[in-house]
Amino acid sequence: MTLIVTPPDDLDVALLDAVRDWLPGRRWFPAKGTQAELALVGGLALADDVRVLLVRAKAGSIDAVLQVPLVLAPATGEHDGGHAGATTSPTDVVGHVGGRAVVDGAAHPAFVAAWLAAADGPGAPVDPSTARAVSGEQSNTSVILRAAPDAPAPAAILKVLRAVAAGENPDVDVPRHLVDVGSADVPAPLAWLQARWPGASGEPVEGYLGAMSAFVPQAQDGFELACDVARRGEPFGDLARELGAVVAGVHADLVRAFGTDAATAPQDGPEQVAAAVANRFAWAVSAVPQLTRFAPGVEAVVAQVRALDVAPPRQRVHGDLHLGQVLRSGSRWFVTDFEGEPLAPLAARTRPDLALRDVAGMLRSLDYAAAVAGLTGDAAQSWTDAARAALLDGYAGAAVAQPVDGDADGRAVLLRALELDKTLYEAVYESRNRPTWLPIPLAGLERLAG
Known part of the structure; x- marks a missing residue:
């Protein structure tokens, strides 16, 4: 069932006014550090006391439609008799309208119950009163749900998309x-919710508002796990080898599910990669001038790619794969978060690409894990070299990786170029956001283009 977002009414206007000062402080708000123009796209009534606002935030090059679920709750400290276990505390309240408290609804039992009632999919026996938001997320809001308050383990996780876009959201699709x-x-996906709202030109568009999937029990974040292993001075090789095989399996399944891109001529592949790396370097140098010293090395890599005759066919990929996008549960790895960059155009997030780009992301993540764990010098080099070799061995050994005309050397050239492209992006990101982390990508550039 596709829900219809209606034109904003007086309640929607009042709600936006109530949360206008609160929104810019959210981690998922896209226009931080600047004055954003906020405008209502419309509203969606999931229940009498549950309202979802779609708010367009514009600032400079940013133009995003944000989903803001809100619950009109009783006054602070009063029990909400309609929703088991729900009370309103001062820390929950983000504003007031008509004498009622306005609460961020993403993890509120009233919102979760209304969301489940409207969603499509096989569903799952979860109890909305057990809703608990995951802390630390930057792009969306994920809510953990149990089958009952005393259930031994969570049953599902609901991801409320904060930046919504028209079309098939890859994290659901x-x-x-x-x-x-x-x-x-x-x-496994369990439920999903779609809506129709006015697009930028007024035409109706459809997209996903959120999705619920099975909870992976006793799972550990892959990046945290790698950091812990490195911090203890233990090898990550066996885990990396298993992870490489799982990534290869997912790539093979993506081909079975979506096929490969037949529109791009094989001979265009290497030139596209070479041009992309050259353009990335020009962009990176303009932002971080100290990268100029890597120009000869980058040019050598670009030349090697241009000398290739063919590249593997493009296919659907994860698009933002790193250790933080995988989970370890028991003796198994799971791959999650197929959304890509939430603020990137949907076409860019679903465009076929080289599967090796995902592998390059994993290799870069291993460098970060070693650095965050505090490894330096020979210890860091030894740990990452072994982990990188094991991951690549697991990926190739799964017998589903696509070679470049059977040429392992050509595949290695492409992988190096894609890892270089990722590292240049990291250098700009760290220089702008975490300057103390800039040495991590700089060390990678020394290896790849030094």
């Missing part, structure tokens, strides 16, 4: 397709 072709390496 891709797992659904993977499960359909028999993949067991992704958490």
Whole structure:
């Protein structure tokens, strides 16, 4: 069922006014550090006391439609008799309208119950009163749900998309397709909610508001796990080898689910990669002038790529794969978060690409894990070299990786170029956001283009 977002009414206007000062402080708000223009796209009534606002935030090049679920709750400290276990505390309240408290609804039992009632999919026996938001997220809001308050383990996780876009959201669409072709390496989708709202030109568009998937029990974040292993001075090789095989399996399942891109001529592949790396370097140098010293090395890599005759066919990929996008549960790895960059255009997030780009992201993540764990010098080099070799061995050994005309050397050239492209992006990101982390990508550039 596709819900219809209605034109904003007086309540919607009052709600936006109530949360206008609160919104810019959210981690998922896209226009930080600048004055954003906020305008109502429309509202959606999921229940009498549950309202979802779609708010367009514009600032400079940023133009995003944000989902803001809100619950009109009783006054602070009063029990909400309609929703088991729900009370309103001062820390929950983000504003007031008509004498009632306005609460961020993403993890409120009233919102969760209304969301589940409206969603499509096989569903799951979860109890909305157990809703608990995951802390630390930057792009969306994920809510953990149990089957009952005393259930021994969570049953599902609901992801409320904060930046919504027209079309098939890959974080919902891709797992659904993977499960359909028999993949067991992704958490199974359980429910999803779609809506129709006015687009930028007034035309109706449709997109996803959120999705619920099976909770992976006793799971550990892949990046945190790698950091812990490195911090203890233990090898990550066996885990990396298993992870490489799982990534290869997911890539094979993506081909089964979506096919490969037949529109791009094989001979265009290497030139596209070479041009992309050259353009990335020009952009990176303009932002971080100290990268100029890597120009000869970058030019050598670009030349090597241009000398290739062919590249593997492009296919659907994860698009933002790193250790933080995988979970370890028991003796298994799971791949999650297929959304890509939430603020990137949907076409860019679903465009076929080289599967090796995902592998390059994993290799870069290993460098970060070693650095964050405090490894330096020879210890860092030894740990990352072994982990990188094991991950690549696991990926190739799964017998589903696509070679470049059977040429392992050509595949290695492409992988190096894609890792270089990722590292240049990291250098700009760290220089702007975490200057103390800039040495991590700089060390990578020394290896790749020094």
